[in-house]
Amino acid sequence: MLFHVEMTVNLPPQLDAARAAALKEEEKAMSQQLQREGVWRHLWRIAGRYANVSVFDVESPAHLHDVLSRLPLFQYMTMEVTALCRHGSSIRANDQ
Amino acid sequence: MLFHVEMTVNLPPQLDAARAAALKEEEKAMSQQLQREGVWRHLWRIAGRYANVSVFDVESPAHLHDVLSRLPLFQYMTMEVTALCRHGSSIRANDQ
Amino acid sequence: MLFHVEMTVNLPPQLDAARAAALKEEEKAMSQQLQREGVWRHLWRIAGRYANVSVFDVESPAHLHDVLSRLPLFQYMTMEVTALCRHGSSIRANDQ
Amino acid sequence: MLFHVEMTVNLPPQLDAARAAALKEEEKAMSQQLQREGVWRHLWRIAGRYANVSVFDVESPAHLHDVLSRLPLFQYMTMEVTALCRHGSSIRANDQ
Amino acid sequence: MLFHVEMTVNLPPQLDAARAAALKEEEKAMSQQLQREGVWRHLWRIAGRYANVSVFDVESPAHLHDVLSRLPLFQYMTMEVTALCRHGSSIRANDQ
Amino acid sequence: MLFHVEMTVNLPPQLDAARAAALKEEEKAMSQQLQREGVWRHLWRIAGRYANVSVFDVESPAHLHDVLSRLPLFQYMTMEVTALCRHGSSIRANDQ
Amino acid sequence: MLFHVEMTVNLPPQLDAARAAALKEEEKAMSQQLQREGVWRHLWRIAGRYANVSVFDVESPAHLHDVLSRLPLFQYMTMEVTALCRHGSSIRANDQ
Amino acid sequence: MLFHVEMTVNLPPQLDAARAAALKEEEKAMSQQLQREGVWRHLWRIAGRYANVSVFDVESPAHLHDVLSRLPLFQYMTMEVTALCRHGSSIRANDQ
Amino acid sequence: MLFHVEMTVNLPPQLDAARAAALKEEEKAMSQQLQREGVWRHLWRIAGRYANVSVFDVESPAHLHDVLSRLPLFQYMTMEVTALCRHGSSIRANDQ
Amino acid sequence: MLFHVEMTVNLPPQLDAARAAALKEEEKAMSQQLQREGVWRHLWRIAGRYANVSVFDVESPAHLHDVLSRLPLFQYMTMEVTALCRHGSSIRANDQ
Numbered sequence: 001m002l003f004h005v006e007m008t009v010n011l012p013p014q015l016d017a018a019r020a021a022a023l024k025e026e027e028k029a030m031s032q033q034l035q036r037e038g039v040w041r042h043l044w045r046i047a048g049r050y051a052n053v054s055v056f057d058v059e060s061p062a063h064l065h066d067v068l069s070r071l072p073l074f075q076y077m078t079m080e081v082t083a084l085c086r087h088g089s090s091i092r093a094n095d096q
Numbered sequence: 097m098l099f100h101v102e103m104t105v106n107l108p109p110q111l112d113a114a115r116a117a118a119l120k121e122e123e124k125a126m127s128q129q130l131q132r133e134g135v136w137r138h139l140w141r142i143a144g145r146y147a148n149v150s151v152f153d154v155e156s157p158a159h160l161h162d163v164l165s166r167l168p169l170f171q172y173m174t175m176e177v178t179a180l181c182r183h184g185s186s187i188r189a190n191d192q
Numbered sequence: 193m194l195f196h197v198e199m200t201v202n203l204p205p206q207l208d209a210a211r212a213a214a215l216k217e218e219e220k221a222m223s224q225q226l227q228r229e230g231v232w233r234h235l236w237r238i239a240g241r242y243a244n245v246s247v248f249d250v251e252s253p254a255h256l257h258d259v260l261s262r263l264p265l266f267q268y269m270t271m272e273v274t275a276l277c278r279h280g281s282s283i284r285a286n287d288q
Numbered sequence: 289m290l291f292h293v294e295m296t297v298n299l300p301p302q303l304d305a306a307r308a309a310a311l312k313e314e315e316k317a318m319s320q321q322l323q324r325e326g327v328w329r330h331l332w333r334i335a336g337r338y339a340n341v342s343v344f345d346v347e348s349p350a351h352l353h354d355v356l357s358r359l360p361l362f363q364y365m366t367m368e369v370t371a372l373c374r375h376g377s378s379i380r381a382n383d384q
Numbered sequence: 385m386l387f388h389v390e391m392t393v394n395l396p397p398q399l400d401a402a403r404a405a406a407l408k409e410e411e412k413a414m415s416q417q418l419q420r421e422g423v424w425r426h427l428w429r430i431a432g433r434y435a436n437v438s439v440f441d442v443e444s445p446a447h448l449h450d451v452l453s454r455l456p457l458f459q460y461m462t463m464e465v466t467a468l469c470r471h472g473s474s475i476r477a478n479d480q
Numbered sequence: 481m482l483f484h485v486e487m488t489v490n491l492p493p494q495l496d497a498a499r500a501a502a503l504k505e506e507e508k509a510m511s512q513q514l515q516r517e518g519v520w521r522h523l524w525r526i527a528g529r530y531a532n533v534s535v536f537d538v539e540s541p542a543h544l545h546d547v548l549s550r551l552p553l554f555q556y557m558t559m560e561v562t563a564l565c566r567h568g569s570s571i572r573a574n575d576q
Numbered sequence: 577m578l579f580h581v582e583m584t585v586n587l588p589p590q591l592d593a594a595r596a597a598a599l600k601e602e603e604k605a606m607s608q609q610l611q612r613e614g615v616w617r618h619l620w621r622i623a624g625r626y627a628n629v630s631v632f633d634v635e636s637p638a639h640l641h642d643v644l645s646r647l648p649l650f651q652y653m654t655m656e657v658t659a660l661c662r663h664g665s666s667i668r669a670n671d672q
Numbered sequence: 673m674l675f676h677v678e679m680t681v682n683l684p685p686q687l688d689a690a691r692a693a694a695l696k697e698e699e700k701a702m703s704q705q706l707q708r709e710g711v712w713r714h715l716w717r718i719a720g721r722y723a724n725v726s727v728f729d730v731e732s733p734a735h736l737h738d739v740l741s742r743l744p745l746f747q748y749m750t751m752e753v754t755a756l757c758r759h760g761s762s763i764r765a766n767d768q
Numbered sequence: 769m770l771f772h773v774e775m776t777v778n779l780p781p782q783l784d785a786a787r788a789a790a791l792k793e794e795e796k797a798m799s800q801q802l803q804r805e806g807v808w809r810h811l812w813r814i815a816g817r818y819a820n821v822s823v824f825d826v827e828s829p830a831h832l833h834d835v836l837s838r839l840p841l842f843q844y845m846t847m848e849v850t851a852l853c854r855h856g857s858s859i860r861a862n863d864q
Numbered sequence: 865m866l867f868h869v870e871m872t873v874n875l876p877p878q879l880d881a882a883r884a885a886a887l888k889e890e891e892k893a894m895s896q897q898l899q900r901e902g903v904w905r906h907l908w909r910i911a912g913r914y915a916n917v918s919v920f921d922v923e924s925p926a927h928l929h930d931v932l933s934r935l936p937l938f939q940y941m942t943m944e945v946t947a948l949c950r951h952g953s954s955i956r957a958n959d960q
């Protein structure tokens with residue numbers, strides 16, 4: 001099932017630069033792994049903001065929470081979660 | 097280029113039922129035509145609301161406005177438009 | 193899986209009283225049927241408002257949307273949907 | 289009587305990690321004790337957020353405040369309290 | 385127990401003047417009866433608005449909802465309910 | 481004349497604990513003195529929040545500001561002030 | 577004492593034009609009478625909106641409410657009231 | 673001097689179609705006249721909304737209000753006005 | 769021309785007390801100088817808040833920005849600016 | 865294509881003054897370079913705020929994000945991006 005997540009990153013100004021860079025690298029690696037597994041189905045940057053729009057394909061809200069709360073930047077992100085379902089006018093079989 | 101659009105439909109209670117049904121049919125037909133053309137790339141229903149989350153692939157903001165303002169339900173919808181771009185961590189070539 | 197839904201009813205002042213009463217009766221009947229089936233797991237009135245807090249136990253967001261959009265008062269209600277999951281401190285096995 | 293409480297946790301980034309871990313353990317222990325006593329009737333995680341939705345069964349608003357303000361994480365939480373009552377369509381005797 | 389209620393009245397412009405006047409009279413009578421019974425403990429007009437701040441002394445949230453939802457103007461009012469309790473610095477015995 | 485004030489306390493996490501305790505004691509003493517003088521007419525805790533609802537009986541807005549701005553916790557509080565007046569339906573002579 | 581009031585006028589589209597014109601004339605007359613009496617001390621149009629910023633010099637919140645609620649357009653206006661007092665840096669004796 | 677204005681048009685659904693078309697024609701004519709005179713310096717459509725972003729070059733706030741309040745669609749528009757001034761980093765002489 | 773400005777002061781808790789006192793003194797001196805020059809036409813304290821409502825009489829938005837941005841507390845203040853103009857019902861010649 | 869961007873700068877109070885001055889200088893230089901290249905088409909100061917209204921002429925949302933995210937003050941700015949298109953009533957050929 002699909003969930004739409006808008007993530008906004010707020011790194012505190014006093015965060016150590018090396019620590020921030022390491023977190024971003026880990027975040028990228030985990031994000032790409034989840035994309036390869038088909039869990040993180042879409043990922044777009046919002047133009048002009050340190051934020052993204054994502055669509056996750058998970059087994060349940062618990063699965064979604066498990067995935068999101070393990071992200072290295074989780075404690076620095078605000079998440080807005082919206083449950084999606086297939087639209088009656090959609091012609092794409094897998095946009096369920 | 098991609099734009100994220102959240103559309104919420106607000107049909108006035110006094111709208112004639114037959115007129116409403118006709119508008120929805122026309123909206124569905126035009127939506128499916130735009131999906132076949134690749135312009136309306138994604139379309140999901142937001143669970144519990146008469147609203148959708150969509151991603152459009154257009155040539156410009158002007159093209160986007162032209163598409164949206166021709167929708168049969170346009171005058172009854174609130175649109176929230178967000179410009180998207182490729183995310184540095186994305187592994188999908190066409191989620192540009 | 194569980195979804196938290198806050199529903200607020202806004203009946204237009206010009207709605208015919210008999211029609212409103214009939215809709216409320218149908219809404220009540222369908223709500224009680226869904227409660228008996230275990231789909232509408234909790235239902236509470238918010239004190240002082242024509243609104244309720246509910247918890248639904250459904251198979252998917254699509255199932256949730258199907259249930260909510262068939263409610264007789266659906267077109268007169270504002271819905272706020274939140275995906276829930278089991279809390280790490282919960283001691284209740286079925287509050288999953 | 290029942291009160292609906294949405295709690296959001298905001299731990300300051302500079303909080304010592306050991307202190308944070310200790311507070312969370314104490315919070316969990318007190319939460320489970322209150323659940324066993326029937327005071328903290330429901331507890332769900334909100335998917336994707338460090339937040340929960342809870343329902344408390346207390347004797348009065350004063351009792352509710354006493355319970356909430358003793359939580360180890362109280363000073364780091366934002367609470368939104370809503371008074372609930374039995375819904376006219378409810379079929380559950382104890383969802384008073 | 386005490387609940388703080390802010391009520392704002394929104395009479396639709398098309399409401400018949402005689403009907404509006406009758407509703408206001410009934411509202412006033414019921415309000416004064418509830419004040420005499422000690423249920424509607426405080427009632428103040430908010431300067432410059434068709435709105436009031438009230439404090440109710442009731443037995444439960446259900447009692448509060450019962451009282452509020454029977455008010456003749458209930459369907460035309462927006463209610464904001466806040467549960468109160470005795471303040472640790474209060475010197476008034478009955479501001480419980 | 482009466483003013484309704486909702487005060488929310490936001491103590492910064494880095495505030496020294498002894499200093500915070502001293503401020504709260506001074507606040508309590510001043511609050512009780514003002515209650516005895518009849519200036520701070522009502523004081524209630526908002527259940528679940530470090531906040532209160534108060535009603536002040538003062539000679540003017542200037543008097544109100546003088547009282548509020550001398551409170552020991554003033555710099556850590558957010559104040560929302562509303563001017564009240566006697567309600568046409570009130571039966572209490574002194575709820576002017 | 578002084579109160580700052582921001583008034584926004586919302587005439588319903590279905591209001592009869594002659595009736596609207598008559599109300600505006602009465603509003604103007606009453607406003608000018610109150611200005612001559614020194615009660616309506618300042619009156620400015622907000623550029624680009626059917627709204628004004630005003631300062632009233634009244635004896636009490638009750639006096640303010642009495643003045644505002646008698647305005648011919650009162651039922652079509654949203655009022656935002658703020659209590660003012662003399663500023664410690666002011667050099668004008670009568671801006672009390 | 674320059675003012676930034678965001679205008680959103682809200683035509684009531686019951687407005688007669690011929691009347692709406694005539695108002696839009698008059699609005700367009702007046703807008704183009706003001707552009708030719710240099711008063712309405714910039715005019716852009718906001719993609720996906722019946723709204724525009726404009727920059728006006730006027731002699732005073734009074735001049736701005738005079739221009740805006742004469743627009744044929746004025747009573748159906750929400751205006752958000754922001755005063756602009758030359759930016760210290762600007763290299764354009766006339767963006768004062 | 770006149771601009772309405774609501775200023776709210778937010779001094780960071782860690783600001784040195786002597787530095788804060790010095791800034792306030794400089795602010796007061798500059799404010800009184802601007803009042804004497806007729807630029808800062810009105811200045812009122814908002815009751816209960818560290819905030820003021822002011823009316824400035826300046827030559828242009830650029831002049832306004834120049835005045836406001838030189839205030840010693842500027843970096844600690846939130847400013848809300850509204851352009852004013854003479855109201856059609858005003859009887860005061862200089863409330864232009 | 866054109867994008868409207870409102871930028872608000874929030875420098876943390878603890879930022880070193882020399883560092884802040886250097887960042888502002890770099891920001892100014894980059895802004896002027898982008899203006900000369902025609903990418904940063906308009907730049908206005910919002911009167912009374914450390915904020916600007918800008919219009920960018922870019923090739924795509926990705927181009928816009930690239931430009932904005934390289935600004936020296938980017939991490940201290942809140943950006944609000946709006947896609948613009950040519951207005952049907954515009955008489956300027958290049959306000960596309």
